[in-house]
Amino acid sequence: MAETKSQNIHFHGANVTRDEREAILGQRGCVVWLTGFSASGKSTIARRVEQLLLEQDVYTYVLDGDNLRFKLNKDLGFSATDRAENIRRVGCVAELFADSGAIVLTAFISPYRADRDAARALLPAGRFIEAFVATSLEACEARDPKGLYKKARAGEIKEFTGISDPYEAPEAAELIVNTEGKTVDESAEQVLAHLRAHGFIK
Numbered sequence: 001m002a003e004t005k006s007q008n009i010h011f012h013g014a015n016v017t018r019d020e021r022e023a024i025l026g027q028r029g030c031v032v033w034l035t036g037f038s039a040s041g042k043s044t045i046a047r048r049v050e051q052l053l054l055e056q057d058v059y060t061y062v063l064d065g066d067n068l069r070f071k072l073n074k075d076l077g078f079s080a081t082d083r084a085e086n087i088r089r090v091g092c093v094a095e096l097f098a099d100s101g102a103i104v105l106t107a108f109i110s111p112y113r114a115d116r117d118a119a120r121a122l123l124p125a126g127r128f129i130e131a132f133v134a135t136s137l138e139a140c141e142a143r144d145p146k147g148l149y150k151k152a153r154a155g156e157i158k159e160f161t162g163i164s165d166p167y168e169a170p171e172a173a174e175l176i177v178n179t180e181g182k183t184v185d186e187s188a189e190q191v192l193a194h195l196r197a198h199g200f201i202k
Helices: 018-025 042-055 065-070 080-099 113-121 137-143 148-153 184-197
Strands: 030-035 060-064 103-107 128-133 175-177
Touching: 030 042, 030 080, 030 113, 030 184, 042 060, 042 065, 042 103, 042 184, 060 065, 060 080, 065 080, 080 103, 080 113, 113 128, 128 184, 175 184
Parallel strands: 030 103, 030 128, 060 103, 128 175
Antiparallel strands: none
């Protein structure tokens, strides 16, 4: 966890509570943290769930790994230290969105348990849903839509998860989604069913 370098600052609480915001929205804010190998289906599932939620008038937003590296995290690479900082920042942003009452969907490889656990610790109990997109490495490599695995195998990409860097699978994820042999809608429905079952949406 990065230390606060600023001096003479004070945290200011809100005059409006989370409960008041959620009462207006008719939903409960949470973070659905999709984790898994590159090409496992994280972003595809997140975008489909977002679309289906919006069709039901649910306030939701996707935080996508590649997109945030273009802006908020463009100063970070893929070393273990930079990956940890990447996830720390995302966790803080996700926490703010969830506090506003949003259903937040994050799509990040986030290969290290400690980093995911740190993101979980930012949220109130029960508001962080670790969703392991458990598509096998072999299936992900066969898909390889961006050609990243091919480059990693050729040594053109260093520190690539599953090839030259480790992936620490969740040990007690709230949700496990394996996209092999399933349609996008079937995978998305698993997420929606979990949200309904736990009272985050109607």
